[in-house]
Amino acid sequence: MMNYSPGKSASPPPDPATSTASAPAPAPATPSAPAIRAENLTVTRGPRTVLRGLDFEVPPGQITGLLGPSGCGKSTLMRSIVGTQDKVTGTLRVLGHPAGAPTLRSRIGYVTQAPSVYDDLSVRQNLDYFAAILDPGRAAADRRHENVARAIADVDLTSHADALAGNLSGGQRNRVSLAVALLGTPELLVLDEPTVGLDPVLRRDLWDLFHSLATERRATLLISSHVMDEAERCHRLLLMREGEILADDTPEALRTRTHADTVEAAFLHLVDEAAATASPQKDQRDQKERTR
Numbered sequence: 646m647m648n649y650s651p652g653k654s655a656s657p658p659p660d661p662a663t664s665t666a667s668a669p670a671p672a673p674a675t676p677s678a679p680a681i682r683a684e685n686l687t688v689t690r691g692p693r694t695v696l697r698g699l700d701f702e703v704p705p706g707q708i709t710g711l712l713g714p715s716g717c718g719k720s721t722l723m724r725s726i727v728g729t730q731d732k733v734t735g736t737l738r739v740l741g742h743p744a745g746a747p748t749l750r751s752r753i754g755y756v757t758q759a760p761s762v763y764d765d766l767s768v769r770q771n772l773d774y775f776a777a778i779l780d781p782g783r784a785a786a787d788r789r790h791e792n793v794a795r796a797i798a799d800v801d802l803t804s805h806a807d808a809l810a811g812n813l814s815g816g817q818r819n820r821v822s823l824a825v826a827l828l829g830t831p832e833l834l835v836l837d838e839p840t841v842g843l844d845p846v847l848r849r850d851l852w853d854l855f856h857s858l859a860t861e862r863r864a865t866l867l868i869s870s871h872v873m874d875e876a877e878r879c880h881r882l883l884l885m886r887e888g889e890i891l892a893d894d895t896p897e898a899l900r901t902r903t904h905a906d907t908v909e910a911a912f913l914h915l916v917d918e919a920a921a922t923a924s925p926q927k928d929q930r931d932q933k934e935r936t937r
């Protein structure tokens with residue numbers, strides 16, 4: 646079990662594997678300044694416009710799910726937010742600064758889809774290495790030791806702390822990456838498909854950890870997934886399709902608005918609605934990009 650006490654929350658979030666439309670995650674009170682604010686955010690990659698004039702806000706201290714089919718632009722949006730994406734135009738403010746500002750480096754934890762760990766180091770050595778970069782010097786040794794132990798416990802790898810990362814399963818290596826991102830106690834965590842390849846028990850435990858980070862550490866989490874049942878675990882959702890935001894709302898409001906039982910059904914409803922109102926210009930543009 647991960648380092649999380651469900652009893653501390655007013656009402657624990659539902660299990661994504663078994664959650665139903667009647668069990669949305671509780672949302673903490675929303676303070677005013679958004680953690681992320683995008684206006685007319687546009688990104689091109691090669692000849693393609695991958696994100697098309699996005700306008701949205703991500704509230705602080707909550708879990709926002711970024712959902713949509715493969716290739717819709719989720720990773721590109723996350724890369725833009727953490728400042729590693731080229732050819733970004735429009736406005737993108739993160740924790741009150743322009744995305745990519747050096748001052749944000751220690752305030753954001755980012756976990757990519759491919760785990761970034763050293764296979765020839767143990768779990769603890771990986772964490773020690775990144776902790777020494779974040780918080781260098783002899784005087785910080787005790788603090789680093791504590792932070793490393795906490796991050797390893799957060800992701801439930803204490804019993805594997807001395808195993809070589811290269812000998813771990815794919816899901817375990819993903820969790821080492823997540824532990825690295827948790828080291829600096831970041832205010833914003835950007836997690837690109839963190840639950841891919843995990844069994845239902847680990848998935849549930851990770852979602853419990855995410856909720857504890859939001860409720861107890863007041864962190865803001867932006868989590869991408871293309872598994873729609875995980876949407877029910879989020880306080881808010883950004884539903885994406887083909888580089889555009891189809892909806893920006895709570896899971897409950899989305900289901901109510903579309904008269905759907907699940908977020909997946911709501912998403913399909915919104916896709917059909919968007920197709921029905923698509924302009925001939927958009928059809929022409931799509932056709933042109935497909936033939937490039």
Ligand SMILES: Nc1ncnc2c1ncn2[C@@H]1O[C@H](COP(=O)(O)OP(=O)(O)OP(=O)(O)O)[C@@H](O)[C@H]1O
Pocket residue numbers: 690691692693695713714715716717718719720721722871
């Ligand atoms: N280097 C590149 N050059 C041109 N187009 C690219 C490049 N990388 C990605 N794309 C395109 O950008 C679009 C968005 O890709 P992105 O990886 O952001 O999608 P995604 O929603 O994260 O997909 P997945 O869920 O499969 O990870 C895709 O259509 C992809 O083909």
